[in-house]
Amino acid sequence: MKVIVVKDKVEGGQKAFEIVQQALENGMKTLGLATGSTPETLYENMVASDLDFSQVVGVNLDEYIGLTADHPQSYATFMKEHLFNQKPFKETYIPNGMAPSDTELERYDEVLSTHPIDLQILGIGNNAHIGFNEPGSSFEGKTSKVHLTPSTIEANKRFFDSADEVPRYAYSMGLASIMAAKQILLIAYGENKAEAIAHTLEGPVTEAVPASILQRHDHAIFIIDEAAASQLKNL
Ligand code: GLP
Numbered sequence: 001m002k003v004i005v006v007k008d009k010v011e012g013g014q015k016a017f018e019i020v021q022q023a024l025e026n027g028m029k030t031l032g033l034a035t036g037s038t039p040e041t042l043y044e045n046m047v048a049s050d051l052d053f054s055q056v057v058g059v060n061l062d063e064y065i066g067l068t069a070d071h072p073q074s075y076a077t078f079m080k081e082h083l084f085n086q087k088p089f090k091e092t093y094i095p096n097g098m099a100p101s102d103t104e105l106e107r108y109d110e111v112l113s114t115h116p117i118d119l120q121i122l123g124i125g126n127n128a129h130i131g132f133n134e135p136g137s138s139f140e141g142k143t144s145k146v147h148l149t150p151s152t153i154e155a156n157k158r159f160f161d162s163a164d165e166v167p168r169y170a171y172s173m174g175l176a177s178i179m180a181a182k183q184i185l186l187i188a189y190g191e192n193k194a195e196a197i198a199h200t201l202e203g204p205v206t207e208a209v210p211a212s213i214l215q216r217h218d219h220a221i222f223i224i225d226e227a228a229a230s231q232l233k234n235l
Contacts, residue, residue, distance in 0.1 A: 001201065001214065001215060001217070001220045001221070001222060002220070002221045002222070003201065003221075003222045003224065003229075003235070004221065004222065004223045004224070005224055005225070005226060005229045005235065006223060006224070006225050006226075007225065007226065008189070008225050008226075009038075009040075009041045009189045009225060010041060011225075012041060012042075012187060012189060012223050012224075012225055013040075013041025013042045013044060013045050014041075014045060015223050016039075016041075016042040016045070016121070016185060016187055016223050017042055017045035017046060017049070019119070019185050019221060019223075020042065020046065020051075020119065020121075020185075021049070021051060023118055023119040023183065024051055024053070024056070026118075027118075028056060028118040028119055029055075029056065029057060029115070029116075029118060030056065030057045030058075030059055030115040030116060030117050030118055031053075031056050031057070031058055031059070031089075031117070031118065031119055031120075031121070032059050032060075032061065032117040032119065032120030032121060032173075032178075032181055033058050033059065033060045033061070033079065033083070033121055034060070034061050034121045034122050034123050034131075035060070035061070035062070035075040035078045035079065035123075036123040037123075038123035038124075038187050038188065038189060039082075039121055039123060039187060040082060042121065042187065043082045043083045044082075046083065046087055047082075047083065047086040047087055051087075053087050053088065053089050053090075054088050054089065054090055055090050056089055056090055057089065057090050057091045057092070057093070057115050058079075058083075058084070058089040058091070058092040058093070059092075059093045059094075059111065059112065059115055059117060060075060060079060060092070060093065060094035060095070061120075061122070061130075061131040061132075061172060061173050061178075062075065062095065062131045062132045062146075062170050062171060062172040062173065063075045063076065063094050063095040063096070063097045063170060063171050064097050064167040064169075064170050065097050065101075065145065065167055065169040065170055065171060066097060066098070066167045066169070067097045067098075067167060068097070068098055069094075069096070069097070069098075073159050073160055074097060075094060076094050076097075079092065079094065093108075093111045093115070095108050095143070095171035095172075096171075097167075097170075097171065101145045101171070104143075104171060105142075105143045105144060105145065105171070108143040108171065108173070109142050109143050109177070112142075112143070112173065112177050112180075116180065116181075116182070117180065117181035117182070118181070118182050118183065119181065119182070119183045119184075119185060120178055120181035120183070120184045120185070121185050121187070122178070122184060122185065122186040122187070122211075123186070123187060123188065124186060124188050124193055124196050124197070124200065124211050125151075125152055125155065125196065126151060126152075126155055126192055126193065126195075126196055127149065127151050127152065127196065128196040128199055128200055128209045128210055128211045128212070129149075129152065129210050129211070130175070130178060130186070130210050130211045130214075131172040131173050131174075131178060132146045132148065132152070132170040132171075132172035133146065133172055133174065133175050133178075133210045134146060134147075134148065134149045134152065134210070135149070135207070135208050135209065135210060136207055136208065137174070137175055137207060137210050138174070138175065138176075138207065139175050139176065139179075139207055139213050140174075140175075140176050141174030141175050141176055141177075142173075142174040142176055142177055143171060143172065143173055143174055143177065144171070144172060144174055145169055145170075145171060146169065146170050146171070146172050147168065147169055148166070148167070148168055148169065148170060153166045153168070175210060175213050178213075179213060179214075179216070179217055182219060183219040183220075183221070184214060184217055184219065184220040184221070185220075185221050185222075185223065186200075186211065186214060186220065186221070186222050186223070187222075187223045187224070188222070188223075188224045188225070188228040189224070189225045189227065189228055190225070190227050190228055191227040191228070191230060193224075193227075193228040194227060194228050194229070194230045194231040195231055196209075196211065197222075197224055197228050197229065197231065197232065198231035198232055198233075199211075199212065200212050200214065200215075201215070201222065201232060202232060202233060202234060
């Protein structure tokens with residue numbers, strides 16, 4: 001694992017952009033995308049650039065169950081607003097939060113096997129979840145229906161009018177699907193991510209810390225700001 005410590009999310013967005021640019025120059029066909037506030041500065045750099053993504057397939061990690069694609073808080077809407085409306089991709093995929101799980105899980109696994117991910121962008125939850133793979137998720141997991149933990153609902157309520165409006169379930173790519181990406185870029189900013197980052201990078205590899213599985217990936221890069229790095233012992 002390679003760890004790059006940056007001053008803040010502005011510098012982080014630039015560094016992350018350089019990695020995406022490099023992947024594109026190396027012939028990237030499929031880019032795995034993430035939502036949340038963390039990748040926003042990366043997407044700003046992508047939008048401001050003259051890079052052409054029109055031959056790249058975008059595959060997103062997750063979506064809330066019960067929100068239509070045009071709901072203001074759906075991840076589908078987030079992706080359109082922050083990236084796809086300004087930067088056309090060849091095709092984009094995201095789980096359908098309105099589809100029943102008996103067909104949607106299989107459909108999304110099929111999307112992933114048809115489009116192997118060259119570079120996967122990840123944020124991280126305060127409890128070290130990646131995608132929506134909460135603590136305890138199987139390392140062998142493929143796309144699944146996830147019950148969100150109270151801590152994730154609490155963290156994500158800022159985007160909704162109240163915690164009651166945060167969906168309780170989501171579809172998420174599984175940890176095995178994430179690990180199948182050829183390269184992984186995890187980004188984390190802020191002190192509230194410091195404990196998750198310390199457990200992820202310096203703790204045991206355990207399903208209790210979903211992101212710790214990345215220790216087993218041969219090409220995982222972490223871009224973290226000084227606040228998120230503040231609990232690391234071996235920097
Ligand atoms: C959500 C998403 C994750 C994201 C995490 C952190 O739960 N499912 O993919 O990494 O939140 O979000 P933020 O970047 O806003 O801190």
